Structure formats: C-alpha cells, structure tokens
Amino acid sequence: MLQRIKTGRDMLRGLYDWTISLAESRYALWALAFVAFVESSVFPIPPDVIMIPMIIAAPRRAFLIATVALVASVAGGMLGYYIGWGLFESVGQPVLDFYGKTDAAAEFAAKYNEWGAWAVLIAGVTPFPYKVITILSGWTGLSFGVFMIASILARGLRFFVVAALLWKFGEPIRDFIERRLGLVFILFVVLLLGGFFAVKYL
Numbered sequence: 001m002l003q004r005i006k007t008g009r010d011m012l013r014g015l016y017d018w019t020i021s022l023a024e025s026r027y028a029l030w031a032l033a034f035v036a037f038v039e040s041s042v043f044p045i046p047p048d049v050i051m052i053p054m055i056i057a058a059p060r061r062a063f064l065i066a067t068v069a070l071v072a073s074v075a076g077g078m079l080g081y082y083i084g085w086g087l088f089e090s091v092g093q094p095v096l097d098f099y100g101k102t103d104a105a106a107e108f109a110a111k112y113n114e115w116g117a118w119a120v121l122i123a124g125v126t127p128f129p130y131k132v133i134t135i136l137s138g139w140t141g142l143s144f145g146v147f148m149i150a151s152i153l154a155r156g157l158r159f160f161v162v163a164a165l166l167w168k169f170g171e172p173i174r175d176f177i178e179r180r181l182g183l184v185f186i187l188f189v190v191l192l193l194g195g196f197f198a199v200k201y202l
Contacts, residue, residue, distance in 0.1 A: 019035060019045045019049050019050060020049055020050070020053065022035070022050055023049075023050045023052075023053040023054050023057075024053070028050065028054055029054075029065070029068055031050060032047055032050045032051060032054065032065065032068055032069055032072070033068050033069075033071075033072040034072070035047045035049075035050055036068070036069045036070075036072035036073040036076060037072040037073065037075055037076035037079070038076060039073065039076065039130070039131065040073050040074075040075075040076030040077040040079065040080050040130055040131055040134055041076055041077070041079050041080035041083055041131050041134060041135065042131060043131075046127075047069050047072075047073065047159075048162060048177075048178075051065055051066070051069055051159065051162060051163070052162070052166065052174060052177060052178070055162075055163055055166040055167065056166060056170060056171050056174065059166065059167050059170060062163040062164070062166055062167035063160070063163055063164075063167070065163060066159040066160045066162070066163035069155075069159045070152070070155050070156050070159050070160075073130075073151075073155045073159070074148070074151050074152055074155055076134075077130065077134040077147075077151045077155075078134075078148075079134075080130075080131055080134025080135045080137075080138065081134050081135070081137050081138035081144065081147055082138060083134075083135050083138060084134065084135035084136060084137060084138025084139035084140075085138035085139065085141070086138075087139075088138070088139045108140070109139075109140035109141060112136065112137075112140040112142065113140055113141065113142050113143070116137060116140065116142035116143075116146060116147070116150075117142075117146050117147075117149075117150045118150075119133050119136070119137075120133050120134075120137060120142075120146075120147055120150035120151055120154060121150045121153065121154045122154075123154070124150065124151055124153075124154025124155045124157075124158060125154045125157055125158050125185045126182060126185050126186050127182040127185075127186075130155075134147075134151075158185065161181070161185075162177055162181065165177060165181075
C-alpha cells in the first residue's frame with residue numbers, strides 16, 4: 001500500500017516537473033493553452049505552473065499569457081461540462097435506474113442547480129479542482145449560460161490576478177503566489193459568500 005502511494009507521488013512529481021519544463025520550450029504559449037484546456041476536465045496539474053515562469057521571463061506578455069490561459073481553460077471547462085452531460089446520459093442514468101436511485105440523483109441535481117454558479121466560481125478561483133465542478137455541472141444539467149459566465153469570471157479573476165502581481169513585482173512575489181495566493185482567494189470567496197448571505201437573509 002505504501003509502495004503504491006510512493007509510486008503515485010513519484011508519477012505526479014514527474015508530471016509536475018514535465019509541466020514546468022514546458023514553460024521553457026519555444027512552444028510555451030501553446031503548451032500553456034494545452035495544459036489549461038485539459039486541466040479543466042482531466043489533467044491534475046494547474047496551468048499556473050507554466051504561467052508563473054513564463055510571465056517572470058517575459059513580464060510584458062503577462063496579460064497575453066493570462067488571456068491564453070483564460071480562453072483555453074474556459075474551453076476545457078466546456079469539454080468537462082460535455083463529459084458530465086454525455087457520460088451521465090449513457091452510463092450513469094442506467095446504473096441509477098437499476099439501483100432505484102434516480103430520485104436521489106434528481107434531488108441532488110436540483111440542489112446543485114440552485115447553488116451551481118457559486119460552485120463554479122469557488123472552484124474556478126480557489127485550489128479546489130475545477131475539473132470536478134465542470135463535470136458535475138454537466139451531469140446535473142446546470143444552465144450552460146450560468147456555467148459559462150461563472151467560469152469566465154472565476155478563471156479570469158484567478159489568472160489575471162496572478163499575471164498582474166507578477167507583472168508588477170516579478171520574481172519576489174512568486175513565493176507568495178505559490179504558497180499563499182490560494183488561501184487569499186479562499187478568504188475572498190468566504191467574504192463574498194458572507195456578504196451575499198447577509199444581504200439575502202438579514
């Protein structure tokens with residue numbers, strides 16, 4: 001068991017190192033677009049790993065790099081949405097029918113749809129895996145328009161904040177971004193949700 005965990009960590013570390021190496025290639029912008037796209041549905045390494053060294057190396061291109069990451073990530077989110085929708089129709093629904101759990105799934109979908117925009121926003125900004133929410137949004141039938149708007153806002157906020165910080169402060173801000181920016185985004189979302197609930201219920 002421990003050996004399997006160690007092997008999994010080694011594989012993930014190797015994938016992480018490979019992703020970082022893409023930032024130094026002549027096709028770095030294309031590599032960023034690819035990683036941002038697949039990360040939204042299946043890939044485990046976030047595009048920030050490529051974005052950060054790319055922007056440090058060429059600060060003047062910071063917002064172009066952020067735009068590429070945004071467009072590719074949202075496009076990848078559309079694929080994740082389709083996977084959730086398509087696979088549920090072909091595989092998930094018959095399984096739920098067999099076990100008599102269709103009503104339970106419908107109840108969960110209704111609850112998710114009520115708060116789905118917040119789920120997309122939270123996952124798109126914080127370190128929570130965005131791919132989980134893109135697939136779940138398709139599976140529950142969250143309005144595609146709501147999904148797209150929330151995805152653009154969330155991913156845009158995340159990538160452009162990173163780009164702006166690196167453009168302004170360069171290498172010295174890198175440690176803060178890699179270690180603490182996720183926590184800052186989480187606190188931002190908590191405050192945003194708190195304000196929303198205060199306005200709605202108080």
